[in-house]
Amino acid sequence: MTRPLLLASAALCLLAAGASTVESPPEVEPPEVEPPKAAPPRVERVGRLEAEALNESSGLAASSRHPGVFWTHNDSGGAPVLYAMDARGTHLGAVRVSGATAKDWESIAARDGLLYVGDVGNNANRRKDLAVHVVPEPDVAADSVAVERTVRFRYPDQTEFPPAARNFDAEALFHDGDDLYLLTKHRGDTETTLYRFPRAPFETDARATVLTKLATFDVGGADAPFGGMVTAADLRGDGERLAVLTYHALFVFDRPEAPERWLEAPRLVLPLDPATAAQCEALAWDGDDLVFTNEGRGVFRVRAPGG
Numbered sequence: 001m002t003r004p005l006l007l008a009s010a011a012l013c014l015l016a017a018g019a020s021t022v023e024s025p026p027e028v029e030p031p032e033v034e035p036p037k038a039a040p041p042r043v044e045r046v047g048r049l050e051a052e053a054l055n056e057s058s059g060l061a062a063s064s065r066h067p068g069v070f071w072t073h074n075d076s077g078g079a080p081v082l083y084a085m086d087a088r089g090t091h092l093g094a095v096r097v098s099g100a101t102a103k104d105w106e107s108i109a110a111r112d113g114l115l116y117v118g119d120v121g122n123n124a125n126r127r128k129d130l131a132v133h134v135v136p137e138p139d140v141a142a143d144s145v146a147v148e149r150t151v152r153f154r155y156p157d158q159t160e161f162p163p164a165a166r167n168f169d170a171e172a173l174f175h176d177g178d179d180l181y182l183l184t185k186h187r188g189d190t191e192t193t194l195y196r197f198p199r200a201p202f203e204t205d206a207r208a209t210v211l212t213k214l215a216t217f218d219v220g221g222a223d224a225p226f227g228g229m230v231t232a233a234d235l236r237g238d239g240e241r242l243a244v245l246t247y248h249a250l251f252v253f254d255r256p257e258a259p260e261r262w263l264e265a266p267r268l269v270l271p272l273d274p275a276t277a278a279q280c281e282a283l284a285w286d287g288d289d290l291v292f293t294n295e296g297r298g299v300f301r302v303r304a305p306g307g
Contacts, residue, residue, distance in 0.1 A: 041270060043250075043277060046291075047088030047299035054083050054091075057293040058171065059108035060232070060282035061115065065137045070284055072293065076104035076121050084140035087291050089299040093140035099147035100133045106171040106281075107232065109180065113137050114148070116180060120170040123187075125162035130154065132173070132180070134202060151201040153209045167193070171281060172233035174242065176259065182211065183230045183244065190228025191218045192244075194262060217263035224248035225274060232283035232292065241267070241306060243290055245283040248272060250290070252306040268306040 049057055049072075056075035063069040063084075069092060072083050080102040084092035097117070104121025117133040131152045138145040158168045165188030172183040172192075180197040195211040221227025225247065232245040242262055244251040252268040272280065280294040290302045 041268075041302050041305045043270070043272065044301050044303070045276070045298055046301045047090070049085065049089040049293060049297040049299060050091035051083050051085070051094065053079075053081070053094070055297070056295045057297070058106050058121075058281045058295070059118070060284040060291065060293060061108045061110040061234070062284045062286060063137060064110045065113055066140060069140060070286075070291070071108055071110065071115060071137075072282055073102075073105050073108060073117065075106065075281070075295065076123075078102055078105065080105075082108075082115070082117070082135070082138070082145075087286050087299070087301070089293070089297075093142070095138045095140075095142050096144040097133065097135055097147060098144050100135075100150065103127075103129070107173040109173045109175050109234075110137065111175045116173060116175070118170070118173045118182075120173070120182065122169045123166075125158070125166045125168045125187075128154070128161060132197070149202065151197070151209060153197065153201075153211055155195065156210050156213055165189070167191070171231045172244070174233045174235050176235055176239065179259070181233075181259070181262075183233050185229045185231065187229070189218075190220055190222050191216050192228070192230040192263070193217075194260065196259070214260040215263070219244070219246055219249075219251065219263070221246060221248035231281040234284050234290075236285045236288075241285075243283060243285065243305070245280060245292055246272075247274065247277075247280065250283075250292075250302065250305065254306075270302065270305060 057072045058075040060072050070085050080097040080100045082095045106121040107118035109116040115135045115137050119131045131150050133147050134149040167186040167188050169185040171185050182195045184193045193216045194214045201209040227248045235242050240255050242253045250270040251266045254267050278294045278296045280292050283292040288304045292300050
């Protein structure tokens with residue numbers, strides 16, 4: 001064998017021997033990739049309140065008798081009339097409530113074929129005639145319906161009329177099982193107080209009743225126009241989610257272990273653009289979605305808030 005070939009053969013042997021002793025590079029685990037976060041729900045304007053007489057919608061409840069129907073009413077100064085509409089604001093009927101006055105209707109709740117109409121507005125905190133009218137839910141084509149019972153009530157902690165801090169206005173009623181609850185609209189701070197009605201006055205005739213104070217919560221919004229003011233609330237049909245509306249945000253809460261803890265830990269806080277939502281004061285669940293209205297006749301939907 002010639003010298004060049006010997007050298008080449010030796011070099012190949014050395015390379016082969018070296019290759020057998022070189023360690024393989026360590027395996028590199030791919031970096032963990034976080035799953036994309038779900039986009040927050042959007043506020044969609046889906047319609048307009050058609051009823052011309054309905055110019056300050058201030059309460060909303062999904063019918064417990066008529067699927068797809070919602071009941072609403074005007075704010076202070078309106079006639080004692082309930083308006084039936086669909087989820088886009090299409091006018092379905094107007095029913096006068098006989099036997100009831102409408103000093104400042106601000107909220108409505110529906111349960112088991114009954115409507116609970118809250119004459120609970122108390123802007124100046126001077127009222128001593130606050131009331132909830134219990135009304136059998138009428139057909140949407142009815143002309144009138146008679147009040148079944150009127151329950152008058154007072155707050156256990158209001159002793160002055162008006163008090164120094166005006167924290168005894170209210171615009172939010174909601175049912176949880178057999179209990180009716182109320183959330184106040186404070187004008188002296190950014191808090192709201194949760195009260196419960198005793199059941200007896202709704203089962204037997206009574207002239208007055210004292211609410212039970214459960215807890216006070218700060219809903220924030222100090223930097224927002226009209227921050228902290230609770231204007232509506234509704235419990236989802238399965239009883240597992242409570243929605244609370246303010247001028248500055250929409251809150252969704254999971255069911256707590258005890259009712260006095262309803263507002264302790266929000267599952268969702270959805271800021272509201274005042275230019276879009278404006279003066280929103282009525283709210284109701286529609287399945288897993290929320291529908292709310294404002295006093296500018298707008299109808300809005302938030303799809304599956306809180307997942």
